Amino acid sequence: MYHFLHEKNKTGGPGSLRGRRGRYAAAFVFLAVLLVVLVAANICIGTVSMPFHDLVRAIGSLGSGSNDLGAAVIWKIRLPRLVAVMLLGGALSVSGFLLQTFFNNPIAGPYVLGISSGAKMVVAAVMILTAAEGLILMPAAMIIAAFAGSMIAMLCVLGVSKKVSSSAMLIVGGVMIGYICSAVTDLMVTFADDASIVDLRSWSLGSFSGMSWESDRIIAITVIAAFAAAFLMSKPISAYQMGEGYARSVGVNIRRFRFGLVLLSSLLSAVVTAFAGPVSFVGVAVPHLVRSLFRTSRPLVMIPGCFLCGADFCLLCDLIARTAFSPVELSISSVTAIFGAPVVIWVMIRRRRR
Amino acid sequence: MDYYFQLKGLSAGYDGRAVVRDVDVSLEKGRILTLLGPNGSGKSTILKTMIRQLPSIEGAVYIDRCDVRSIAPEELAKKASVMLTQRITTDRLTCRDVVETGRYPYTGKLGILDDGDHRAVDGAMELTNTVDLGEKDFMRISDGQRQRLLFARAIAQEPELLVLDEPTSYLDVRYKLELLNILRTLVRDRNVTVIMSMHELDLAQRISDEVMCVKDGMVTACGSPDEIFSRENITSLYDLDTGSYDPFFGSLEMEKNSGEPRVFVIAGGGTGVGTFRALQRMGVPFAAGVLHEGDIDAQVASELASETVIENSFSYIRDENYDKALCLMKKCGSFINCLEAAGDINRRNLELAEQGKILGITEIKNLNRDAFSAEIE
Numbered sequence: 001m002y003h004f005l006h007e008k009n010k011t012g013g014p015g016s017l018r019g020r021r022g023r024y025a026a027a028f029v030f031l032a033v034l035l036v037v038l039v040a041a042n043i044c045i046g047t048v049s050m051p052f053h054d055l056v057r058a059i060g061s062l063g064s065g066s067n068d069l070g071a072a073v074i075w076k077i078r079l080p081r082l083v084a085v086m087l088l089g090g091a092l093s094v095s096g097f098l099l100q101t102f103f104n105n106p107i108a109g110p111y112v113l114g115i116s117s118g119a120k121m122v123v124a125a126v127m128i129l130t131a132a133e134g135l136i137l138m139p140a141a142m143i144i145a146a147f148a149g150s151m152i153a154m155l156c157v158l159g160v161s162k163k164v165s166s167s168a169m170l171i172v173g174g175v176m177i178g179y180i181c182s183a184v185t186d187l188m189v190t191f192a193d194d195a196s197i198v199d200l201r202s203w204s205l206g207s208f209s210g211m212s213w214e215s216d217r218i219i220a221i222t223v224i225a226a227f228a229a230a231f232l233m234s235k236p237i238s239a240y241q242m243g244e245g246y247a248r249s250v251g252v253n254i255r256r257f258r259f260g261l262v263l264l265s266s267l268l269s270a271v272v273t274a275f276a277g278p279v280s281f282v283g284v285a286v287p288h289l290v291r292s293l294f295r296t297s298r299p300l301v302m303i304p305g306c307f308l309c310g311a312d313f314c315l316l317c318d319l320i321a322r323t324a325f326s327p328v329e330l331s332i333s334s335v336t337a338i339f340g341a342p343v344v345i346w347v348m349i350r351r352r353r354r
Numbered sequence: 355m356d357y358y359f360q361l362k363g364l365s366a367g368y369d370g371r372a373v374v375r376d377v378d379v380s381l382e383k384g385r386i387l388t389l390l391g392p393n394g395s396g397k398s399t400i401l402k403t404m405i406r407q408l409p410s411i412e413g414a415v416y417i418d419r420c421d422v423r424s425i426a427p428e429e430l431a432k433k434a435s436v437m438l439t440q441r442i443t444t445d446r447l448t449c450r451d452v453v454e455t456g457r458y459p460y461t462g463k464l465g466i467l468d469d470g471d472h473r474a475v476d477g478a479m480e481l482t483n484t485v486d487l488g489e490k491d492f493m494r495i496s497d498g499q500r501q502r503l504l505f506a507r508a509i510a511q512e513p514e515l516l517v518l519d520e521p522t523s524y525l526d527v528r529y530k531l532e533l534l535n536i537l538r539t540l541v542r543d544r545n546v547t548v549i550m551s552m553h554e555l556d557l558a559q560r561i562s563d564e565v566m567c568v569k570d571g572m573v574t575a576c577g578s579p580d581e582i583f584s585r586e587n588i589t590s591l592y593d594l595d596t597g598s599y600d601p602f603f604g605s606l607e608m609e610k611n612s613g614e615p616r617v618f619v620i621a622g623g624g625t626g627v628g629t630f631r632a633l634q635r636m637g638v639p640f641a642a643g644v645l646h647e648g649d650i651d652a653q654v655a656s657e658l659a660s661e662t663v664i665e666n667s668f669s670y671i672r673d674e675n676y677d678k679a680l681c682l683m684k685k686c687g688s689f690i691n692c693l694e695a696a697g698d699i700n701r702r703n704l705e706l707a708e709q710g711k712i713l714g715i716t717e718i719k720n721l722n723r724d725a726f727s728a729e730i731e
Contacts, residue, residue, distance in 0.1 A: 249405060
């Protein structure tokens with residue numbers, strides 16, 4: 001083993017680089033194949049089941065304006081939901097990765113730090129107010145409200161992080177902020193009109209149901225823009241992984257960089273909360289799965305990797321949420337927590353061993 | 355004189371409060387400047403301000419006659435690289451990844467390294483003997499190995515100026531020496547200028563072209579190693595009151611035991627050093643003689659012994675010194691003879707030992723705690 005490593009190292013950088021690139025490519029292919037499989041499963045499986053050959057036929061008839069029930073279910077319900085799940089799952093995971101980098105904390109994530117709950121609080125407030133006025137909330141307005149809530153929670157977390165140096169205390173602070181925001185939300189829900197609560201109840205538990213092509217378009221625009229911006233920040237992110245001092249010493253403008261990171265991670269998690277409510281553990285767990293799969297934390301690989309893996313993760317969880325106790329649909333967070341929380345425990349044990 | 359690096363009236367500190375004041379330094383290209391001083395004196399603050407990790411409060415830093423505040427961060431990163439004392443935690447980064455971060459100022463928008471960058475990384479890792487660590491996880495190696503990799507990272511940045519904050523603190527003796535040799539190589543081959551802080555006085559004395567002493571936020575002395583490494587200067591710089599500093603070797607001796615000497619040590623030519631130190635550890639005050647001036651035994655005995663009989667260097671032992679030694683030996687009541695043989699000028703030391711035996715003074719042969727405490731009682 002040692003001999004082998006030594007030989008590999010003798011050939012210098014490019015040699016080991018080739019091995020590394022092979023691993024990255026294999027991991028991406030794996031995630032992509034998984035995505036295709038999960039997409040197919042998500043389309044086919046459900047209360048109206050659709051065998052694969054029917055699916056092919058339904059896709060063929062999509063354009064012909066057929067009013068086949070199967071085609072309608074796919075086109076109007078499953079496909080929009082599927083697209084939203086992929087985009088939002090990716091957004092959450094990238095947001096988690098950015099937060100973990102920002103706080104140099106392996107168990108940071110939008111849900112754990114209370115950022116999702118902050119978004120939930122403001123969105124709930126806006127929802128209740130608009131419902132009282134008899135208005136319907138536009139998807140874009142939802143995003144803005146969620147973003148405002150995310151930023152409020154984020155500023156609180158930043159305040160906490162200035163005061164405490166221990167990363168465990170930061171998480172405790174974030175969880176507390178999350179509890180406060182949730183309590184305020186509950187309070188508002190309790191005193192809201194019955195009419196406005198109906199939507200709010202299912203949304204505040206977290207669910208990917210009720211997505212339309214209209215909401216998908218807005219999700220896609222925001223998420224893809226934020227993802228591209230995050231990807232373009234790969235270089236300073238990789239410098240920042242060495243700590244603030246070294247990042248500054250190689251020429252990173254720390255103030256601007258931190259501002260960008262806060263903005264992007266809040267925006268990404270805000271989009272998710274606006275449409276699907278708070279979704280737990282995806283943001284914390286997926287970056288770790290990706291790191292283990294790729295055996296690196298280089299942002300250039302991590303950011304697309306997190307997006308893809310987050311999409312896979314949420315497709316799987318949503319499939320389970322929809323089908324496990326069909327026709328009753330589980331809240332998405334209860335499924336993501338079952339898969340995500342053990343990952344967090346595993347990360348902590350792995351760290352402790354060092 | 356054409357200086358590459360200058361500090362002019364620099365005051366530096368945190369949140370607008372100065373920790374160090376009025377620092378003035380001028381350094382030519384290709385020189386090594388070492389900052390010495392006790393913990394918390396402000397060395398790191400000065401180093402951090404030099405490379406804009408901290409904003410200066412007053413005064414200015416000039417690199418290549420440009421005020422660093424006027425240099426764009428990316429340009430400054432190509433001129434100066436650093437090694438900091440802060441611990442960094444990474445997650446699944448290999449050692450090579452860490453060294454590669456040094457190429458940041460040279461890579462494009464996405465930070466992808468080209469062949470030239472990889473060559474620079476390879477070169478830095480070969481120079482620092484860290485190639486074998488390449489694929490290991492940066493968190494799963496020793497502190498010393500991490501320090502060498504951060505040094506490699508600083509070299510991979512291909513700087514004109516290397517700023518190193520305690521670069522040798524975790525290294526074993528071999529790598530300490532190696533690091534200093536690499537610095538000398540960089541200075542010779544690439545005309546790199548080095549500014550660093552260090553706590554190893556012996557090494558600082560050997561590597562530095564210039565030394566700056568910092569104490570309580572002030573520069574107390576600045577000059578060549580010969581000027582700086584004097585007993586008085588180092589003793590006052592570090593407030594050494596529980597030991598002493600030997601300017602020839604840059605080494606330290608522990609505090610001498612106070613009280614009347616209880617044993618007389620006959621030594622010379624380095625035979626006594628071990629015994630002197632053993633007695634110091636046991637808490638036994640002792641006298642030593644007859645030692646020749648300039649002899650290493652005389653040097654160490656002057657630091658550790660209560661009383662020492664010293665003869666002029668390369669001179670025969672005169673009667674007066676012989677008598678003085680004999681008198682001391684009688685007073686002590688016991689003696690240790692470290693000499694197995696003697697040469698022309700110190701032959702009378704053997705005579706002294708014989709005389710001791712004749713007079714019935716106890717000779718201690720095995721220097722262990724039991725034998726000795728029995729002897730004292």
